Amino acid sequence: MDFNDSPEEAAFRAEARAWLAAHAPAHEIPPGAKMSDTEEAARGRAWIRELYEGGWSGLTFSRELGGRGASGIEAVIFAEEEGRYHLPKGPFVSIGTGMALPVIARHGTEEQKARFVEPTLKGEITWCQLFSEPAAGSDLAGLRTKAVRADDGSGDWIVNGQKVWSSWAHLTDWGILVVRTDPGVPKHKGLTFFLVDMKTPGIETRPIRQISGASEFNETFLTDVRIPDANRLGAEGEGWACCMTVLMGERLGSGAHRSGVATLLDYAAATPDGHGGTMLDDGAVRQQLAEALAEEQGERFFQARLRTMVSKGENPGALAGMVKLAYASRYQRTNGLALELRGLAGIAGEPGDSATGDVQYDYIYSTVMRIAGGADEVLRNQIAERVLAMPGEVRMDKDVPFEKLKA
Structure with a gap:
């Protein structure tokens, strides 16, 4: 698979980058900003409305449903460019666009699609x-x-x-x-x-x-x-099949398209090493950053491949779990590395050091990602059994009616 942009994709990327440069900064969350969940939700709705009005919401949905009719790879390109900005796009937004809409599109009636897809893309309906x-x-x-x-x-x-x-x-x-x-x-x-x-x-x-x-x-x-x-x-x-559609969307939507290493490089460059230089002058630090960058690029390309499969009507199945599994562990490691770079200041930052405060929050939150959307252990089992064709675990509940299982 060629991961370089084709001429058409390069033109799409340039269009997306220009539009985002003109509209995203007004919606960015400033570093260290603290806001209530109500305010964050309002900002999320506002950004979704902006995307819809600009023709960038629901890229892969048909124009009849309020989308753009774009390809899977174009959706990946836009996500990469959007990921350059710190926007209010947490679960409040992504559950609707990345989980609810895919399952409605695949399993819903035409009436349900007409009722829910476009209003969700406009930010008029949000989901949990x-x-x-x-x-x-x-x-x-x-x-x-x-x-x-x-x-x-x-x-x-x-x-x-x-x-x-x-x-x-x-x-x-x-x-x-x-x-x-x-x-x-x-x-x-x-x-x-x-x-x-x-x-x-x-x-x-x-x-x-x-x-x-x-x-x-x-x-x-x-x-x-x-x-x-x-x-x-x-x-x-048919509820289990619907759940699998949701979870595939959630796992494919994991943040492999977001560059955590770019921020980490800036962070290292701004951190003194105590010897007149910065932490980027430390060979061991550069080695860790290089490893993180290699993992990040591998995840990005693998995610692009799976999204392309979806755009062709193929089902990645358990392969989607590999994206989420890799991202969750890398997210935790890179935030841990950021705290290590700061030394004791990573434990108790100086007043006004909003960057370290953000890293502390992200490191604490990273533990959630090892569980949400499929715990690491469960995903490893699925990959072993369904991707690598290894022997499955013994299941005593298989083919047993639920009402006869012990509570």
């Missing part, structure tokens, strides 16, 4: 993910939140249960929800997928205070929540 539960995280198929048909003949579903680690659920408009609708079949086969209005009576969100001091994650409780059957995505029992 209601997957994990207190006893079903890495083993998502073990979830116990259940849905049964309403007994009034309406065809609606009544949902009861609890979700956890629901990013931004307290501020978003809609959620993508997977529940158990048939406990009489093996656990992967009895799941169904829904789109749920987060303002529906019976939904309660409770923010979780994190070690970083933020509270973007939530516990979400669903008590007799009524969901119309029109909000069911895919067929009954």
Whole structure:
């Protein structure tokens, strides 16, 4: 695969770079800026609106649905250029564009696509993910939140249960929800997928205070929540397939296109080595930076290959987990290296040193990435079994109805 831009791709990159240079700076978050989650959400919506108005939102979606009809590789190019700016594009934005819309596009009806795609691309609808539960995280198929048909003949579903680690659920408009609708079949086969209005009576969100001091994650409780059957995505029992579409989008959307090393180089160049030079003069530091850069470039090219597969209608499957696995570990290592460069100042930065404060926050948050979207251990198992064709782990629950499994 040739990773150099073709003439057409180079022209697209130049167009994207020029547009971003004219519009992105006004939306950037200044280094060290502290803001409430409400303000961050508002800024995220504003940036999505700007992208839509400029014709850069939902690049791979058809123009009929509000997108641009661009290729997968063009989406990669734009992500690379956009990644040069510190923009409000955290989970509040990416869950909608990178997770909800791909599953709606693949499994939704034409009515659902018309209802949700363009408003999401405009920033009018934001999304959260209601997957994990207190006893079903890495083993998502073990979830116990259940849905049964309403007994009034309406065809609606009544949902009861609890979700956890629901990013931004307290501020978003809609959620993508997977529940158990048939406990009489093996656990992967009895799941169904829904789109749920987060303002529906019976939904309660409770923010979780994190070690970083933020509270973007939530516990979400669903008590007799009524969901119309029109909000069911895919067929009954097709929930696992929908989940895999979501998780593939999440893993492919991991930050391999963002350059953490470029920032790290600047950071090293600005850090005195105590001998009249900077940390870039240290051979051991340069070696670590070179290794990080090589990993980053490899991830970038591999991610571009997988996105190209998706644009051709192919399914990368477990290969997508390799992007997320590599990015999460590199993200943690590069932030750890940044703190090491600062020495004792990395533990207690000087007043006004916003750069070190940002690195401290990123290092703490990096632990989340080793779990969210698939824990490292789970992804390694998937890659071993489904990519390398190694023997699978023994599964005692295979082909056993969920209701007969021990709690």
